[in-house]
Amino acid sequence: EIVLTQSPGTLSLSPGERATLSCRASQSVSAGYLAWYQQKPGQAPRLLIYGASSRATGIPDRFSGSGSGTDFTLTISRLEPEDFAVYYCQQYGNSPLTFGGGTKVEIK
């Protein structure tokens, strides 16, 4: 099983600032099958990024993903008020599919 470790656990930032979230895999993620999701309280996760760097439909371009192998990054270039949420990475190239533990982006 591929274990995904996200850091930091919590990121305290102000609107307008840049957020950089990390996801590290215990072994190489097949074909870059790494996704990022945003989750707000009481809601289902929402797909932001797939294939490590491709934005899902309707996702603003302030969200970007990068990385390969075992190290991946989600960057939010300028935080908007609606971006404060929990973010999860997921690898879907190997069974069992696994998720990271999440990074909470909170208002400073």
Place this chain on the structure above:
Amino acid sequence: QLQLQESGPGLVKPSETLSLTCTVSGGSISSSSYYWGWIRQTPGKGLEWIGSIYYSGSTYYNPSLKSRVTISVDTSQNQFSLNLRSVTAADTAVYYCARGSGDLGSDYWGQGTLVTVSS
């Protein structure tokens, strides 16, 4: 717009079977491009993939749950279902159904349903 909706009991007794159904609307479940899966979320273990099924009936399960899980599909009703046997309090979670693909990950999710295991 594709929509997924979970349904089923919100309370299940220990040792019994948890049964949930996901109804898909706005699109067909019989697409070879996608699989249909169940994911659960608990405060302690976070998001956990339970398993997935293709419209053909091929299934893939998380080894940690495989001995207790069955996922099935009913293409005539555009639904797929989860059965989790011999539940304990540790199975208390919000259960989500979702559409997935080998390229995209999970792009459509249901709203989630809380299932509590308690006598």
